[in-house]
Amino acid sequence: MSNILQRFLTISTTDPDDLRKRKILNVLLAGTGGLSVLGAITGALLIITSRQRTAENLLILWGSIITIIGVLVIYVINTRRSGKAASSLFLIFMTLIFTFSDSAEQVSGGRSLFYFAIPVFMASILLTPASSFVFAALSSVIIAVIGLSIDFAPNTPAMIGFFLLAFVFWLSARSLEQALGELRAININLDRVVTERTQALAESFSRERIEAGRSQAILNSIADGVIVFDKKWTATQANPALKAILEIPLEIIVNKDFRELIEHPRLSTKSRPLLYAMMNHGTQPIGFRIDWGEKTLSVGAASVYDNQSQNIGTVIVFRDFTREAEVERMKSTFVGIVSHELRTPLNAILGYSEMFKESVYGPMNEKQTNMADRIMKNTQRLLGLINDLLDQAQMEAGKMTIRTEAVRLSDLLEALHGLMDKSASDKGLRLTSEIDPLLPDALIGDPARLQQILVNLVTNAIKFTDQGGVHIQFFRRNAETWGIEVSDMGQGIPESQLAFIFDTFRQVEGTDTRSHGGFGLGLSIVKQLVGLMNGQIKLKSELNIGSTFTITLPLIVPDGESVLKE
């Protein structure tokens, strides 16, 4: 029933005001139509029962039928065409019906006068508020004309009443329309805001879902074990790799306090303080190792901050370091074995050849002595190479340490001359040296390593110089810095090679490694030693003129020595 009514009332229009007015008109048409049908039935019944076709009965019947036809026409116009036209027609139609529904006396000044108030009021609702005045005017004209037709004076109070009513209806309809308009604007705005908010929320949800999915995929795919902790060190997340590395179910980690994992029996007792320290100190170490059962794990940690820079937790990464740790141990063992097992037999070869040379077991001829000398030299060369390799291995393992003790510069030079003079003179070169008089007699350094640097640089200089000489200078740059300069008059180093000269296992291209010998480790070791001493090394070189290595080191004077030697 309500569906049928709904269909009857429904009008297709987008303007809500128009829709509202046309719906009201439909309701009015339905009411008028219904009443007219009743009127027609009543008129017909009266004529049939009384068998008198009085003018009154006929008026009721025909009036009702005309009204029904009018209502149908207006309904069609209202639903198919225009609400305004239909409303105007309806109101005019009503006015005309009221005009002719009673005697002229009653219409112009009697009982039917108030009927005219109805179209005046309805015009304000169905058309525009101001149209009330139009119908007030129309009604005034009608009653005036009808009054005049029967010689009545125009009913001025009624006309004034119509206009007063029109004024009241105009006011109320206007404020109603204004209120409706405002309400509609508020509604539209509200709708827009709700739509926007809903969309933003949906986007943010989907972004978060994508982000969370991505993070989870990253966590699941990496080979390192990861635990995410909140601010109170409760694990909120752990990835499958962690399970594989620790070989324990994730359930005993996730949603548990980190301390429970630290106290796990598989974690070695000496590893626990490291993890507690990481927990308790705001600062996190760059990375350290722990022992978990048979495994060695490297641990890294990073704090997590929200967009207000507030710490909201920590991510800890565990990497299975067992293999690497094993390789390191093997390397260290290897270095130890090489250092002992290679040097011991070489020591024996050296010792025996020296004994020959020294004629310990009886006199030797010159050729035999020479041969013993050559055996010694070659053995020493071999030892030198082994020492270079061991030094390199030690530095790579970070095990090279620099001692700090008083070093007399004159002792350094004296020892250097003792070691190198012969190789220089064998090639016909001069080996000269000088000490800056501004330098103190002794300073803090590592005598053995300084000696090694000097021997490496001077050996190199002699190796690549064919005539002239090699000069060593100890200089004082300023109150904090002293330096060593080794210059030769050799073939020099091409500019393109300068950048690589300190690289491991590198010799200048074009020079035949075999003709000069060596692994190309000497300068690399020098550079690393200088680095360990907090110094710097620089190289200047000109082809066929020579090269100069300049090392600068921090100048520290032993207690009791004066900085300046005036």
Place this chain on the structure above:
Amino acid sequence: MNKLALIIEDDEDLANIFAEALHGIGLEVENLTDGESARQRLAGGEVPFVILLDMHLPLVSGKDLLQEIKNDPRFSNTWLMITTADARLAEDFRDQVDFALIKPILFGQLRDLVKRLKPKDEI
């Protein structure tokens, strides 16, 4: 009286070379090739003028022997030298002994060094 040198060294060749070097400057040489026999020898007998102790020894480590020698007042006038191929080890013990020699140790080097040594109680 001839001065006595105690060489504790498990490598036969090195022991031989050291012995020849010291013998050549008129020392009597006693050779011990493992930690245990060295410990037994050190428990009694003639107090040596110089002890040459290898830090890598079978049975008893050179480190343990060194502590025992240092703790025994009988050796207070004995020159104590350790020998090792490990430079780091030599540096670690440098302050505890008279000389820490890093292998390779040259025949002439050892001979000249010991030759210069005077009895400690005369210094």
